[in-house]
Amino acid sequence: MSDVSPAPALVSAPASAPVSAPASAPAPAAPWPEDRIPVDVAVGVLVRRTPDGQEGEFLLTSRPEGKVYAGYWEYPGGKLEQGETVEQALRRELQEELGITIGPAHPWKVEMMDYPHARVRLHFCKVFDWEGEFEMREQQAMAWQTLPVQVQPVLPGTIPVLRWFAEERGHTGPTHVG
Numbered sequence: 630m631s632d633v634s635p636a637p638a639l640v641s642a643p644a645s646a647p648v649s650a651p652a653s654a655p656a657p658a659a660p661w662p663e664d665r666i667p668v669d670v671a672v673g674v675l676v677r678r679t680p681d682g683q684e685g686e687f688l689l690t691s692r693p694e695g696k697v698y699a700g701y702w703e704y705p706g707g708k709l710e711q712g713e714t715v716e717q718a719l720r721r722e723l724q725e726e727l728g729i730t731i732g733p734a735h736p737w738k739v740e741m742m743d744y745p746h747a748r749v750r751l752h753f754c755k756v757f758d759w760e761g762e763f764e765m766r767e768q769q770a771m772a773w774q775t776l777p778v779q780v781q782p783v784l785p786g787t788i789p790v791l792r793w794f795a796e797e798r799g800h801t802g803p804t805h806v807g
């Protein structure tokens with residue numbers, strides 16, 4: 630599958646870096662072409678608690694057919710709609726895609742990814758509470774995973790998250806197979 634999706638670049642811009650020209654700016658002032666203006670994406674890292682209250686398995690879902698990187702494993706989520714906060718977008722996306730209603734979304738990390746198809750700013754939030762039965766409303770697959778992740782291939786934008794988990798959990802060695 631990797632032969633059909635060119636590799637993206639991980640952009641290490643701080644979350645506070647300017648990402649778009651002021652609305653009033655003329656076209657030449659834009660810092661990059663329109664298709665390079667970052668799209669904000671809310672991403673949910675659903676984490677199960679272990680019986681002793683530690684963070685345990687986390688949820689990965691496969692990207693549905695028809696989308697870029699179809700079949701790659703990622704954290705569920707999607708693009709913010711106009712006027713939405715990250716938490717609102719995440720609540721809507723997880724309802725639409727998975728049929729669950731999430732509790733609080735805890736902002737965790739922000740990461741920029743520069744894909745050939747889009748430049749995205751990923752707002753990763755941990756979620757520990759949700760209600761409802763999981764329904765794969767876009768015919769995705771779901772898998773509760775721990776390190777090293779066994780499902781493959783994982784989306785390039787997922788790999789930094791696995792590293793953050795490894796740091797938090799003191800995990801050494803590969804974060805995923807493949």
Ligand SMILES: Nc1nc2c([nH]c(=O)n2[C@@H]2O[C@H](COP(=O)(O)OP(=O)(O)OP(=O)(O)O)[C@@H](O)[C@H]2O)c(=O)[nH]1
Pocket residue numbers: 670672696697698703704705706707708709742744747749751784785786787
């Ligand atoms: N949902 C999600 N998207 C991610 C992750 N990592 C990552 O790089 N992305 C990128 O962020 C973008 C999210 O777009 P999407 O297609 O999932 O969003 P969406 O559900 O709103 O799509 P739509 O526009 O088809 O309705 C894609 O370019 C995807 O490659 C991740 O862990 N989860």
